[in-house]
Amino acid sequence: MNVFGRVHLGYVVVETERFADWRRFGRDAIGMHLDDALPDVMRFRLDDNPCRFLLQRGPAEDVTALGWQVDSHGVFDEILARVTGHGVPVTEGTAEQAGLRGVERLVRFPGPNGLTQELFTRARNGVGPLDMAVRGGFVTGEAGIGHVAVTSTKPHRMRGYYDTVFDARLSDYIDETISGLKFKIRFLRVNQRHHSIAIAAVNRLPINPIRTRVQHVNVQVADLDDMTASYQRVTDQGFRMALAVGQHTNDRELSYYAVTPSGFEWEVGWNPIVVDEKTWEPTTYQGISIWGHTRQGQTIIDKLGQFKTAAHSLLHREDTVPALAGAGIPD
Numbered sequence: 001m002n003v004f005g006r007v008h009l010g011y012v013v014v015e016t017e018r019f020a021d022w023r024r025f026g027r028d029a030i031g032m033h034l035d036d037a038l039p040d041v042m043r044f045r046l047d048d049n050p051c052r053f054l055l056q057r058g059p060a061e062d063v064t065a066l067g068w069q070v071d072s073h074g075v076f077d078e079i080l081a082r083v084t085g086h087g088v089p090v091t092e093g094t095a096e097q098a099g100l101r102g103v104e105r106l107v108r109f110p111g112p113n114g115l116t117q118e119l120f121t122r123a124r125n126g127v128g129p130l131d132m133a134v135r136g137g138f139v140t141g142e143a144g145i146g147h148v149a150v151t152s153t154k155p156h157r158m159r160g161y162y163d164t165v166f167d168a169r170l171s172d173y174i175d176e177t178i179s180g181l182k183f184k185i186r187f188l189r190v191n192q193r194h195h196s197i198a199i200a201a202v203n204r205l206p207i208n209p210i211r212t213r214v215q216h217v218n219v220q221v222a223d224l225d226d227m228t229a230s231y232q233r234v235t236d237q238g239f240r241m242a243l244a245v246g247q248h249t250n251d252r253e254l255s256y257y258a259v260t261p262s263g264f265e266w267e268v269g270w271n272p273i274v275v276d277e278k279t280w281e282p283t284t285y286q287g288i289s290i291w292g293h294t295r296q297g298q299t300i301i302d303k304l305g306q307f308k309t310a311a312h313s314l315l316h317r318e319d320t321v322p323a324l325a326g327a328g329i330p331d
Contacts, residue, residue: 001078003070004167007190009144010069010120011051011101012217014262015058021261022055029237029258030219030268031133031230033126041100046138046219050102050126052145061262063214065108065116066148067101068166069123076105076121082165083109086323093118102126110321112158113150115213117165133233136223143193146218146269149185151210155201157320159186162197164324166190171275172250173284181209185288187250192274194251208318216257216265220272227254227270234258246292248272249285257293 016022019042026044027034032053033045042055058064070076084090093106103120111117138145152158162168168188176183182203187195200215202208221227231245234256242265243257255269 001074002167003075003078004169005191006071006075007079007166008069008142009066009146009148009190009196010049010103010123011054011067011145012063012148012214013054013056013065013067013116013118015056015060015062015064016262017057017059018061018261019055019057024237025234025239025258025261025266026053028133029230029234029239030266031226031233032138033130033132038100043100045126045130045132046145047130047140048125049123049140051100051123052140054100056100062212063115063148063217063264065118066111067103067118067120069103069120069144073105073121076119079119079165080107083324086164088321088323093120110319112161112318112320112325113152113213114319115150134221134226134230136221136226139220139222143191143220143274144196146220146267147193147196147198148217149198149200149215150213151200151208151215153201153206153208153318154320155184155186155199157322157325158199159188160325161321162188162190164326168197170282171195171280172282174250174288175203175284175286176288179209181205189275194253194272194275212262212264214264216267217260218255218267218269220253220269222270224254224270227256227268230268231256241296243293244296246289246294248288248293249290252290255293 026032035043040057043051044053046052090109098106102124105121108118168190171187171189174185183200186199188197190196240259242259245256247254251272253269253272255267257265257267260266
């Protein structure tokens with residue numbers, strides 16, 4: 001069974017000690033619905049699902065897991081068979097874990113770069129009406145909640161992993177120079193959304209300049225006015241802007257990037273293209289932006305920190321879950 005088109009990014013799990021800052025960032029700046037009724041747990045909603053972002057107390061200041069919703073028990077069983085068939089351990093989610101995520105039939109298994117992958121079949125309905133500053137709503141549904149971008153020293157192995165597990169397809173590449181380093185970025189889709197996973201790697205150098213497992217998380221708003229209003233709220237709330245408003249070359253999404261309280265970036269986008277599987281052909285673009293996306297407020301200290309992280313990554317062995325990465329996919 002090919003599972004492409006039957007898999008959707010359902011939620012993201014974050015470990016943080018900065019609950020007060022995340023409350024302002026998620027609710028007051030980005031405009032999501034906040035649920036903070038439970039101790040040491042904060043949840044954000046984008047739609048009827050009870051949890052799209054789960055924040056749990058801990059020191060990582062990072063994304064720790066990605067939750068993937070599948071369309072049926074048959075798809076669930078197929079993916080589970082792929083993972084266990086390659087000898088990779090799978091853990092049944094506890095009733096408490098499933099309850100926090102608001103999902104049914106939850107399993108967890110290792111993913112590349114230390115990102116736990118979680119699989120579930122359906123989400124329960126959220127309790128109560130949404131209270132969001134985003135009046136037009138977020139775009140979720142069949143396309144999932146958005147995408148995540150990760151950096152890797154072994155991008156072909158990471159791409160092989162998502163191909164093995166989810167039958168991911170390559171949408172395109174972007175070549176870009178960031179802070180003096182040349183990157184190649186691979187964009188993978190698992191449904192109609194242009195990409196659910198983006199993998200960035202420094203060309204020909206086994207270094208990773210990003211501290212966090214995820215470089216950025218993306219959410220999509222339905223109305224342009226909501227994107228511009230959230231940009232203003234982020235600024236008014238005093239959060240740092242990483243990239244000003246601009247438009248991407250490949251998926252044509254109009255967006256900006258803010259820096260979260262945990263240090264990874266958060267992209268709010270509007271109106272990306274939807275892939276037509278009958279006509280789509282991967283290509284390579286030069287640069288991430290047609291216009292805009294100018295870097296905001298990066299200091300010499302920030303750049304030195306990135307170089308320090310890159311140097312440290314030479315001593316760190318990146319976990320690629322080799323059993324599921326296959327032989328890798330040649331570029």
